[in-house]
Amino acid sequence: MIPYGRQIIDEDDIKAVVEALKSPLITQGPIVKQFENAVASYCNVKHAVAVNSGTAALHVACLALGIGKGDLVWVSPITFVASANCALYCGADVDFVDIDYDTGNMSASALKQKLRTATRLPKAIIVVHLAGLPADMEEISCLARLYGIKIIEDACHALGARYKGSITGDCTYSDITVFSFHPVKAITTAEGGMAVTNDQIISDRMRMFGSHGITRDSSLMEDRCEGDWYYEQQHLGYNYRMPEINAALGLSQLKHLDQWIKTRNDYADFYFEKLADSPIELPARLTDRYCAYHLFIIKVTSEKRKLIFDNLRKSSIGVNVHYIPVYHQPYYQKIGKYTGLANTEKFYQKIVTIPLCPAVTQEELNYVSQEIREMLSSKLL
Numbered sequence: 474m475i476p477y478g479r480q481i482i483d484e485d486d487i488k489a490v491v492e493a494l495k496s497p498l499i500t501q502g503p504i505v506k507q508f509e510n511a512v513a514s515y516c517n518v519k520h521a522v523a524v525n526s527g528t529a530a531l532h533v534a535c536l537a538l539g540i541g542k543g544d545l546v547w548v549s550p551i552t553f554v555a556s557a558n559c560a561l562y563c564g565a566d567v568d569f570v571d572i573d574y575d576t577g578n579m580s581a582s583a584l585k586q587k588l589r590t591a592t593r594l595p596k597a598i599i600v601v602h603l604a605g606l607p608a609d610m611e612e613i614s615c616l617a618r619l620y621g622i623k624i625i626e627d628a629c630h631a632l633g634a635r636y637k638g639s640i641t642g643d644c645t646y647s648d649i650t651v652f653s654f655h656p657v658k659a660i661t662t663a664e665g666g667m668a669v670t671n672d673q674i675i676s677d678r679m680r681m682f683g684s685h686g687i688t689r690d691s692s693l694m695e696d697r698c699e700g701d702w703y704y705e706q707q708h709l710g711y712n713y714r715m716p717e718i719n720a721a722l723g724l725s726q727l728k729h730l731d732q733w734i735k736t737r738n739d740y741a742d743f744y745f746e747k748l749a750d751s752p753i754e755l756p757a758r759l760t761d762r763y764c765a766y767h768l769f770i771i772k773v774t775s776e777k778r779k780l781i782f783d784n785l786r787k788s789s790i791g792v793n794v795h796y797i798p799v800y801h802q803p804y805y806q807k808i809g810k811y812t813g814l815a816n817t818e819k820f821y822q823k824i825v826t827i828p829l830c831p832a833v834t835q836e837e838l839n840y841v842s843q844e845i846r847e848m849l850s851s852k853l854l
Contacts (some may be wrong), residue, residue, distance in 0.1 A: 527653025588739025
């Protein structure tokens with residue numbers, strides 16, 4: 474089965490992990506800090522906090538912004554459930570903003586309309602960069618600032634992407650940006666995540682919430698420091714710390730990031746060429762954005778989507794659907810009265826993700842495109 478995404482692990486990665494295992498500290502050691510510094514430098518941002526998953530990064534981001542019971546958070550609906558669950562973890566309520574049909578990202582115009590008519594404003598907006606294509610952050614940021622709303626960029630797909638010349642993660646248009654290092658992402662730590670910000674206070678709060686709500690930093694302590702053994706639990710926090718072993722893998726992988734993103738773009742160009750005159754809709758290409766192509770999402774006729782999906786799977790092509798709208802999930806149907814959003818519904822009914830990652834070969838890409846073209850011309854469809 475040709476996967477839609479898969480990690481690449483080389484001998485340098487294995488060596489880095491083995492060296493970390495031989496270290497006297499396999500958790501809470503120096504490598505995590507090195508990895509944080511390296512990602513912060515890459516993203517041109519001041520602070521980075523490593524945690525053990527992208528979900529954990531979203532959670533500590535919400536906590537650091539003071540999101541809690543009685544608050545409202547608006548989220549992109551075409552995303553993995555963690556993008557919305559993180560607000561629920563804090564006791565907040567969640568609602569959804571419709572997407573732009575072409576990109577699958579939160580629509581700035583839909584956000585503008587929702588803000589104008591809202592009887593209750595959100596404390597924060599979580600904007601997802603679907604498939605690695607940055608959302609229209611300049612417009613979204615202007616709207617959010619106008620209403621005093623905080624912004625979290627869910628850039629779990631978008632490490633290495635750029636928007637209007639700005640690297641994703643520099644927080645030009647947001648308070649916090651969050652990344653994931655799951656194996657199908659641009660680089661991996663096996664499991665892991667990171668939240669970045671330019672705000673020292675937010676950074677300190679995220680770090681504390683990710684480590685049991687405890688600090689040993691005397692400048693942050695509320696009570697008198699009794700000695701070098703002293704620490705304070707100031708919040709109800711969580712054990713979200715990233716181990717040294719994972720950070721070692723991430724640090725080793727980071728040196729490949731730019732090349733792997735270039736490869737993803739080259740592979741995307743190949744699909745655009747091979748599928749250009751087919752009846753499918755290809756992903757949006759925007760001149761002011763450099764896409765990380767975490768996913769390559771095509772749109773097919775909704776009535777034939779299942780047949781196409783099933784036949785591609787039978788041809789050993791690991792297609793998938795990203796994503797079922799979050800508000801379709803039974804849990805969300807139980808907790809809220811969510812109504813369908815026009816573009817979200819239209820988008821979801823047509824989308825299929827086809828394989829694209831550096832671990833896939835050129836021959837496999839050619840096979841995928843040929844199978845799609847043959848299937849679309851088949852009498853079965």
